[in-house]
Amino acid sequence: MAKALAQPNLTAGSMYSQSARLIFQRHRSLIIQPILILIISAGLAIGLSRAHLDVIEKVTINKKFIFRAIQDHLILSFASAAVILAVAIPAGILLTRRRYKKFTPIVLILANIGQAFPAVGVLIIAGILFGFGKPIAIFSFAAFGILPILRNTIVGLQEIDPFIIESAMGMGMTPKQALRQIELPLAVPVILAGVRTTLILTVGVATLGVFVNGGGLGTLIIPGLKLNRELVLVTGGILTVIVAFTMDWLARAAEELLRPRGI
């Protein structure tokens, strides 16, 4: 490796600066994004600390309320993303096995319908039918966000060169060994891209959790709207953006880390 990369006409110094530049170019957005997130957060914090709050605003614009909302929001997003992962990845694997391939179109249609339904509608109906609270919110969001991971798992597995799988079988791997050692690692980049999309989706949709008493940043946005307090509304909005940005950054860092070398 080192031999192949080294070029004789480069001095050690210029090689170092060149590879440093390469790393920066490759990871530019990964490095810039957290800086942006910090700047936005700091700006919001400074703005809020200087604002003159009225009695109604003081109910929501305080550390305790805001951190509780963020915490709930993270719980809603992560929990629904976890439910989605637990359902969509195994389902995607099953739907690419020969025996279950025939169900793929039907399942994709169902997942499409899940995403096409207005999330608020699904949430309210689920609330009315099954009661209010976080669990109902989590499962409703999961139904809404299942499509990207399901689709990407299927596509990621289908896109693998069939001759790679044939040679794995030809070496004497059992179907399970081929799946674990060859197919899944090769599908990881595509699956992770789906995970990122889903995480962002769930962060956005989790603002609706407030409608079924699920908490989250919706507890700033909706009262802000109803009571005509723009500061509260905008604070909730910006915080949602910050959380979504952070999730996106984490997921992309995971993509970089988990992508198998060599592909």
Added chain:
Amino acid sequence: MSNTTHGQEIRLEKLTKRYPNTAKDAVSEFDLVIPAGECVVFVGPSGCGKTTTMKMINRIIEPTSGRIVIGGQDVTKTPAHELRRNIGYVIQQIGLFPHMTISDNVATVPQLLGWDKSKTRARVNELLDLVGLDPSEYGSRYPKQLSGGQQQRVGVARALAADPAVLLMDEPFGATDPITRVRLQKEFRALQRELKKTVVFVTHDFEEALLLGDRIAVLSDQSKVEQYGTPLEILSAPATKKVESFVGEAASVRMLGLVSLSGVSVASGNVDGPTLPETATLREAMEGFITGAKAINIGTKGHLTFEALQSAISSTRKGAQ
């Protein structure tokens, strides 16, 4: 490679493949005995079923009926993954695992068989050496960092890793450029002479079949065996019209390429002219005369005149028929 497993006989009995919803068999009642330690080349036009036939031997394609016997043992019902661990498999598309290093690729079957780490590592290094890739330089690379020819060497090394008795090769050199192909073919021939595996080799390239095959099976539609014999037998006495058309016009010239110069009678003393080793063929000597040589030195043994070559050629043709 001190204790290499030599090849085992493969016996294919009434091997048949019929795909669902098709009117006729893809391969119909295929019977063939492949002797232990020989390289048998299946050659035939595309779509004749030669690849299907080969892939039924390790049951990548499951036969509809018939029997596969390897080394006296019926493996038609053996669990496929166990059967395949004892059969090396090389395909045209190579199929290296892109996310694994070259070493890990070659170690695939030893790992499936549960070899310990040091034994596996030693074996991987031995095999990379055997196919002409320095383990310290290439072992930790990934497949996409290698050229096509190098990748196929790794493919061959991977197939040989667990020292199988049988090797199946499906047009392994077909996707490489002509120069690399000839080099790989010659290397493989030398390797096979040393290892003496039982090799089933599929190609549509008759030249390749002549170069590599101890025996050639010329196949036509539905994998029907038109002729099964040594390269010389097939060139000198094509059994059917189809074989004749496959052998082509230049059969006699090709035949000369199969006979070495070790048997020709030479005049003593070396002369002014080109020199060929004794292992060179009548065809190479012929080419020497065509390009203007008056006589050709055969090693240090003496020199060959055009008249002596002519009589050697005519006795070869008589001998073959």
